[in-house]
Amino acid sequence: MKQLGLPLGPRRAIVTAIAAGGPTVAAVSSNDEPGLNAERRQITGMFCDMGGSTALSEQIDPEELREIMGAY
Secondary structure (H helix, E strand, O other), X not given: OOOOOOOHHHXXXXXXXXXXXXXXXXXXXXXXXXXXXXXXXXXXOOOOOOOOHHHHHHHOOHHHHHHHHHHO
């Protein structure tokens, strides 16, 4: 997270949330408010990175890197 440029405060908040088991969704009973129902949904996130792309980005111009990454 530090390498992504995320400041210390948000990094700590993320680490604390992960350690606590992640975010939770509060259940809402149907008696609280008509038409309002809470549900839990799972999502999948994916991050892809080319091996050596960081080192390559330090050696060549951004425009050249964009062409290489686009071709890949």
